[in-house]
Amino acid sequence: MTKGLQMKELTKYYNEGSNRIAALDHVSISVEPGEFVAVVGPSGSGKSTFLSIAGALLKASEGEVKLNGNNISALTAQELADTRLKEIGFIMQSSNLVPYLNVLDQLLIIKRMSGKVKREDKEFAVKLLEKLGLGSKLKSFPEELSGGEKQRTAIARALINDPNIILADEPTASLDTKRAHEVVSLIAQEVNSGQKAAIMVTHDERMLEYCDKVYRMEDGKLSLQQAVKKSNLKEPAGTR
Numbered sequence: 001m002t003k004g005l006q007m008k009e010l011t012k013y014y015n016e017g018s019n020r021i022a023a024l025d026h027v028s029i030s031v032e033p034g035e036f037v038a039v040v041g042p043s044g045s046g047k048s049t050f051l052s053i054a055g056a057l058l059k060a061s062e063g064e065v066k067l068n069g070n071n072i073s074a075l076t077a078q079e080l081a082d083t084r085l086k087e088i089g090f091i092m093q094s095s096n097l098v099p100y101l102n103v104l105d106q107l108l109i110i111k112r113m114s115g116k117v118k119r120e121d122k123e124f125a126v127k128l129l130e131k132l133g134l135g136s137k138l139k140s141f142p143e144e145l146s147g148g149e150k151q152r153t154a155i156a157r158a159l160i161n162d163p164n165i166i167l168a169d170e171p172t173a174s175l176d177t178k179r180a181h182e183v184v185s186l187i188a189q190e191v192n193s194g195q196k197a198a199i200m201v202t203h204d205e206r207m208l209e210y211c212d213k214v215y216r217m218e219d220g221k222l223s224l225q226q227a228v229k230k231s232n233l234k235e236p237a238g239t240r
């Protein structure tokens with residue numbers, strides 16, 4: 001079975017009154033395990049539509065999406081929800097944490113959604129948070145965290161089910177330069193060490209150095225702009 005994410009000849013139409021807009025126009029891409037891909041492009045070019053289809057949140061009008069070898073167009077709504085929960089980790093622009101849950105519970109609530117929380121789940125969550133530098137913040141609530149800490153909590157939450165696929169939509173939008181480097185380098189490390197396939201939509205040119213490939217979306221068409229060498233991977237600012 002081919003792991004990772006494959007999209008073939010994807011087209012997405014939106015109906016605007018009597019007009020039909022092709023938000024995606026025959027988009028094809030393959031992201032292998034261990035590969036971190038960036039998608040850049042102007043506003044309205046189709047990036048969010050692309051990420052929503054990759055994340056099984058939206059159906060394409062035409063074309064094929066395979067997640068870990070499974071063609072998702074044939075799945076029922078329940079199977080799609082299961083796929084999203086178990087196989088995909090989403091990291092959004094803002095961390096969207098639940099205000100009344102502490103950092104550890106932000107992760108455990110996701111576990112609870114897929115069944116009973118076992119002791120090893122809790123241990124895994126604590127280890128994950130420690131790895132992301134949040135070991136001293138387990139009992140803190142979102143309002144007590146900095147922007148970078150919130151976003152790192154959101155990354156941990158995206159990784160709690162150990163998904164094979166990571167999708168990030170402008171994950172550095174609310175962060176200063178130092179925190180942005182920190183957050184994206186953490187995603188890059190996770191992709192590398194966990195052999196996950198990741199796509200990050202970004203406007204932030206400074207973050208491209210962490211990615212293996214950079215694609216550009218323009219008028220719904222996706223093209224490879226740049227292949228970046230893994231050896232260019234840099235450590236976060238401030239640690240050098």
Ligand SMILES: Nc1ncnc2c1ncn2[C@@H]1O[C@H](COP(=O)(O)OP(=O)(O)OP(=O)(O)O)[C@@H](O)[C@H]1O
Nearest residue numbers: 014015016021023042043044045046047048049050
């Ligand atoms: N639900 C919708 N109904 C109709 N048209 C839509 C819908 N969602 C997006 N579009 C249109 O599809 C095109 C692509 O939009 P999309 O949001 O995917 O672009 P984007 O690159 O993510 O933009 P941004 O960077 O501003 O978030 C745009 O022309 C947009 O107006």
